Amino acid sequence: MNPGAPKIVPKPKALNCPSCGSAIELRAMGAAAAVVCSYCSVTLDATNPQLVILQRFQAQMTVQPLIPLGSRGKLFGAVWEVIGFQQRGIDVEGTNYFWREYVLFNPYKGFRYISEYDNHWSFVTPIPSLPVPGVNNYNRPTMTFDGVIYDHFQTAQAYTWFVIGEFPWQVKVGEIVTAADYVAAPKMLSSETTENEVNWSRGEYIDGKEIWAAFQLPGAPPPAVGVYSIQPAPVEVQKGRPWKLFFIFAALLFGMMTFFSMRALDETVMEQTYTFQPLATGEKSFVTKPFQLKGNSANLRVEVMGQLDNSWAFFGMALINEDTGQAYDFGRQISSYHGVDEGESWSEDDKLDAAILPSIPGGKYYLRIEPETEPVPAGASPLAVKPITYTVRLIRDVPFYFRYFLGMFLLLLPLPFMGRKRGNFEQTRWTESDYGVPPNSIAWQANSASGDDDE
């Protein structure tokens, strides 16, 4: 049935470093091209059973990997063993920036990498396809891969400073490649180019905690420093997120508004028309008939409506609880003016005024009203003074919209601040790029335009 019965490939035997004699463990089943002795840092040809020395070097630096060689962990759906580690660096105007790379191996799936810079981590997968180059609206280079557009971040000469363990290529300290990074947070597209070869890979930002959990490392990952090129923006300012939150809360408010307005009693408790004679002497105030306010506690809308003729009327009012004597004092005013000016007739009416008394407990109440109007001028004809007719209407438990609109407005307030926070985050992300500013920044276009002028 099975022509080639499965053979079990044994674990590679430990070998001794031909330089210092220390035990060298080969983990990659022979798939690696080079192995660097952890003790004396000599680089050996892992494809040769005799472990021929490829490079001896005086260690310029020693870097301890945070994930020890030989650690195994499950990440992105497969088990990986850490078999190699290197520190690389770029020189930007005299300043060295270092990052570290861990080589991961699985005998069936091949090689992956974990990259770490300033304690920001990413999981890197080689990609066999070539991304499609382009430029964005601001004339900055892009690469498109798998439908995602990546913005050029940086191109630099990457120098290998320190290596230990096994590598799928003949790694050497001092090796120089041209490394270009394109970002679409949380992903990065990177190319490494030498004279004879170009290799592309795609990295994905990963929380250090996930790595610590996957490889069961003790303690916690060291805190990340600054903003990394493919670090996702803080969740609260991610693209569309503030608006999403706004719409969620606005919908909630709208729902509350609908619910409470449907539940509102909105019941006219009393509607009564009165007449006030400005010429009358004596006590002007009077009390209405008592009325019942239902429910435990709800608002009460008090409306005063009336028709006046070039006059105003003020109504001092008190809502008084018959049982407890508790009084709610307030006043409302109506007015109506009209005339003719330079042949144009005009009018200014305020025929209705209303007050909403909040949280009035249920019970038996009456209203005390004290009307007041323009004093009658001395010597005026009593016939010219018209009585004022007005209607007082009490509505129990009216739906109340204003607070919801206020709520919507308050919800809008943080949006500009979040937009600015997002902008600042993007600004910081792109500070270390070749451009210093985000890919959609007009500032760079202006610079490049002036740069063109210089030529």
Next chain:
Amino acid sequence: MSQPTAICPNCGAPIRFRWSSAIQTTCEYCKSILVRHDVNLTKVGQVADLPPDISPIQIGTEGMYRNTAFQVIGRIIYSHDIGAWNEWHLLFSNGSNGWLSDAQAEYAVSFLSQPDSPLPGPSEVYRGFQYTQQGVGLVVTALTEANYEGVEGELPFQYWDKSRCPFADLRSQDGRFATIDYTETPPLLFLGEFVEFESLQLKFLKEFEGWTA
């Protein structure tokens, strides 16, 4: 599937062909490289010890590519700077043959392809060279000077006395892959695509101590 067996002219062991069109095979017992002339087999060489085996694939491994079943019936082993890689010779259930290359667990399936236009010569090709085959835009991404390390099993041609093997690897923007093999004159073009290990649904793989597929 089972083909008439022949006898190894070197050691007399039975030689079983899985593929009637095989030109060359190796004797499992004495490691002689045998070339078929009609019904007779001639020993043309001897396989030296193969380099340490790193691939999970072996002769007899079965899998699927684009809904067609295949069996691995032979291989050529190369080495270069970054270690060894295998070109596994595939026999498909429809009778066609192709290649599965396994370079450090980066897998690609390819087929011999008649070039649409003359291929660049070995001295004309460079990294970044562009070539169009069957409407696919390909770019040379790597130039490799490989060493022939050995053969195993059935092959569609005689292949046993190579040493220096220059190759150009080409890639496209949509996952296609091509190799120009400069060991022949005129050079050969293999066109195919990169494949995910899982997508091949491989059976009868080698096992690695301490790992599960």
